[in-house]
Amino acid sequence: MNYNWNWGIFFELEPGASGSYLDYLIGGLGWTVVTAVFAWMLALVLGLVVGTLRTTGHKGIERICFAYTELFRNIPLLVQMFLWYFVLPELLPQQLGDAMKAMTPPWGSLVPAVLCLGLFMSVRVAEQVRSGIQSLPRGQQLAGLAVGLTRTQTYRYVLLPMVFRIILPPLTSEFLNTIKNTSLALTIGLMELTARARAMQEFSFQVFEAFAAATVIYLLLNLLVVLAMRKLEQRIRVPGFIGSQQQTVAGH
Amino acid sequence: MGGGFDFDVIERSWVYLFREGMSFTVTLTLLATMGGIVLGTLLALMRLSSYRTLNLIAGTYVNTMRSLPLVLVIFWFFFLVPYIGGWLVGSNQPMKVGAFASALITFTMFEAAFFCEIMRAGIQSIPKDQMAAGYALGLNYRQTMATIILPQAFRNMLPVLLTQTIILFQDTSLVYVISSTDFLGAAVKVANRDHRLVEMYTFAALIYFIICFTASLYVRRLQARISIIR
Numbered sequence: 001m002n003y004n005w006n007w008g009i010f011f012e013l014e015p016g017a018s019g020s021y022l023d024y025l026i027g028g029l030g031w032t033v034v035t036a037v038f039a040w041m042l043a044l045v046l047g048l049v050v051g052t053l054r055t056t057g058h059k060g061i062e063r064i065c066f067a068y069t070e071l072f073r074n075i076p077l078l079v080q081m082f083l084w085y086f087v088l089p090e091l092l093p094q095q096l097g098d099a100m101k102a103m104t105p106p107w108g109s110l111v112p113a114v115l116c117l118g119l120f121m122s123v124r125v126a127e128q129v130r131s132g133i134q135s136l137p138r139g140q141q142l143a144g145l146a147v148g149l150t151r152t153q154t155y156r157y158v159l160l161p162m163v164f165r166i167i168l169p170p171l172t173s174e175f176l177n178t179i180k181n182t183s184l185a186l187t188i189g190l191m192e193l194t195a196r197a198r199a200m201q202e203f204s205f206q207v208f209e210a211f212a213a214a215t216v217i218y219l220l221l222n223l224l225v226v227l228a229m230r231k232l233e234q235r236i237r238v239p240g241f242i243g244s245q246q247q248t249v250a251g252h
Numbered sequence: 253m254g255g256g257f258d259f260d261v262i263e264r265s266w267v268y269l270f271r272e273g274m275s276f277t278v279t280l281t282l283l284a285t286m287g288g289i290v291l292g293t294l295l296a297l298m299r300l301s302s303y304r305t306l307n308l309i310a311g312t313y314v315n316t317m318r319s320l321p322l323v324l325v326i327f328w329f330f331f332l333v334p335y336i337g338g339w340l341v342g343s344n345q346p347m348k349v350g351a352f353a354s355a356l357i358t359f360t361m362f363e364a365a366f367f368c369e370i371m372r373a374g375i376q377s378i379p380k381d382q383m384a385a386g387y388a389l390g391l392n393y394r395q396t397m398a399t400i401i402l403p404q405a406f407r408n409m410l411p412v413l414l415t416q417t418i419i420l421f422q423d424t425s426l427v428y429v430i431s432s433t434d435f436l437g438a439a440v441k442v443a444n445r446d447h448r449l450v451e452m453y454t455f456a457a458l459i460y461f462i463i464c465f466t467a468s469l470y471v472r473r474l475q476a477r478i479s480i481i482r
Binding site for chain 2: 002003070071073074075076077078079080082083086087090091176180181182183184186187194197198201207208211214215218219222
């Protein structure tokens with residue numbers, strides 16, 4: 001069992017000659033972060049809307065939101081990725097579909113990846129928002145209505161500001177999931193970190209160096225996010241509410 | 253899209269999809285779940301033990317696995333397992349490992365980290381007095397764990413364990429990246445051979461949805477039942 005280690009490989013030029021292999025991986029990290037951030041923004045907005053609507057008590061709306069949640073939760077993310085990338089352009093009106101297919105790389109992969117991940121994660125954000133709202137004492141909503149706020153205003157000025165501060169810890173782990181899940185975009189051709197580690201392995205045959213580097217970068221990125229969010233959590237924690245009390249749930 | 257939906261390709265290929273693909277997916281899910289729960293429980297016991305070293309090893313393992321993308325882990329094991337195999341049997345060549353064995357090892361090792369966290373919560377949900385009561389009766393650690401604590405922990409966590417299994421079932425589709433023929437892999441092959449991407453991917457999504465949705469409904473009912481008894 002022999003394996004020729006060559007840690008110097010990172011400073012050699014990658015075949016595309018854009019720089020060293022290290023630069024190549026860091027570039028991949030850039031795409032990972034860009035994809036994750038845009039998908040996360042989409043997930044937050046949609047999740048906020050859907051999660052809020054699920055607490056309004058309106059039968060019809062709640063049923064639609066339930067269907068939305070179940071749809072995105074029960075199809076594997078990889079299949080969803082394929083649906084956005086391969087199937088959607090065919091179902092759209094001809095012009096729009098062709099425009100999607102004609103997008104140059106990396107946009108042709110980035111846009112479907114962001115939409116796919118954003119909607120997939122929005123369901124999980126929605127779930128957090130919903131349980132956050134339901135965990136608030138009922139008196140808060142009643143008090144809001146009693147001082148003359150409308151329903152919308154109660155949500156906007158009383159409930160949601162509280163909810164965001166309470167659910168920040170679970171949202172942090174969902175954001176970490178978003179970062180991890182961007183790696184699935186390699187199946188539709190996005191050259192993010194994992195894809196570049198694999199490409200580096202194919203070019204240089206230094207399998208373990210390539211994956212070790214990617215592993216270290218992912219761990220550092222994780223650590224960075226966790227530390228930053230912990231700072232934020234400490235600042236905006238609501239006294240009296242145990243925010244970090246997380247239920248054990250299945251997931252990745 | 254000119255021709256509309258072509259049902260014919262599904263009719264031609266569904267036997268292949270289920271016989272080759274779905275059987276791979278289901279076997280992989282079941283074996284990886286069992287292996288993952290066993291390994292995960294051991295990891296949970298290590299994390300809860302009073303030996304610092306065991307604690308540290310299990311903690312590092314679980315946290316590392318949980319911070320890495322599954323795709324990267326699949327690649328790692330795909331290349332690593334042949335080398336470790338070769339090293340174990342003392343040969344100079346990397347061992348030949350099939351796609352299924354590689355996937356099974358990957359998913360067992362990866363999911364163990366997630367099952368560990370679930371089982372840890374389960375064990376911690378049992379009052380400490382029960383442990384003490386076990387000792388008072390003269391049982392040792394192993395007996396107390398195996399006959400008193402773990403059965404209850406397992407039962408309390410059953411809905412979460414099953415939900416994790418559903419997620420594992422979905423995640424097995426990622427063996428696509430090492431070109432295995434699971435359900436999705438089979439659908440991709442047919443799609444590319446017959447140029448029927450829309451039909452095959454939609455069909456695959458539909459089947460996954462039906463299975464996972466039904467299973468999650470069942471888990472929800474189970475959860476309601478268990479929470480009442482408790």
